Amino acid sequence: MKKFGLLLAGGLAALILLHSIGPMVGLLVSLVLLYFIFRQFLKTDSIAWKIGLVVIGLIVLSSTIHHIPALIGIAAAYVLYLVYKEWNKTKKPPKRKNDDPFVNFEKQWNEFKN
Numbered sequence: 001m002k003k004f005g006l007l008l009a010g011g012l013a014a015l016i017l018l019h020s021i022g023p024m025v026g027l028l029v030s031l032v033l034l035y036f037i038f039r040q041f042l043k044t045d046s047i048a049w050k051i052g053l054v055v056i057g058l059i060v061l062s063s064t065i066h067h068i069p070a071l072i073g074i075a076a077a078y079v080l081y082l083v084y085k086e087w088n089k090t091k092k093p094p095k096r097k098n099d100d101p102f103v104n105f106e107k108q109w110n111e112f113k114n
Contacts, residue, residue: 003087010083013076020073027067033060 037060041053 006083006087010080013079016076017073017080020070023067023070024073027070030060030064030067034064
């Protein structure tokens with residue numbers, strides 16, 4: 001039953017992720033452009049070029065705000081990662097004291113010495 005729930009959650013997260021790939025790419029491009037505009041703004045000394053960069057930056061910022069629903073796609077990718085990690089988790093049986101090879105070695109070594 002647990003695997004069915006994981007399959008259902010993973011399928012839903014995959015569909016949401018596939019649906020929001022376009023906005024995620026748009027958000028990434030907008031953020032990269034905004035970063036380079038900001039760096040250029042800090043480097044320049046011309047007041048006219050700074051005003052121009054502010055205007056361009058505000059246009060790109062509005063595009064970035066437009067792509068905020070892509071955060072849902074990022075959350076879906078994280079859920080898909082958690083489902084994948086939980087799906088591949090193997091249950092290990094509890095270790096018994098007698099199964100430890102070092103304990104058996106030390107016990108045999110003590111018997112050998114005596």
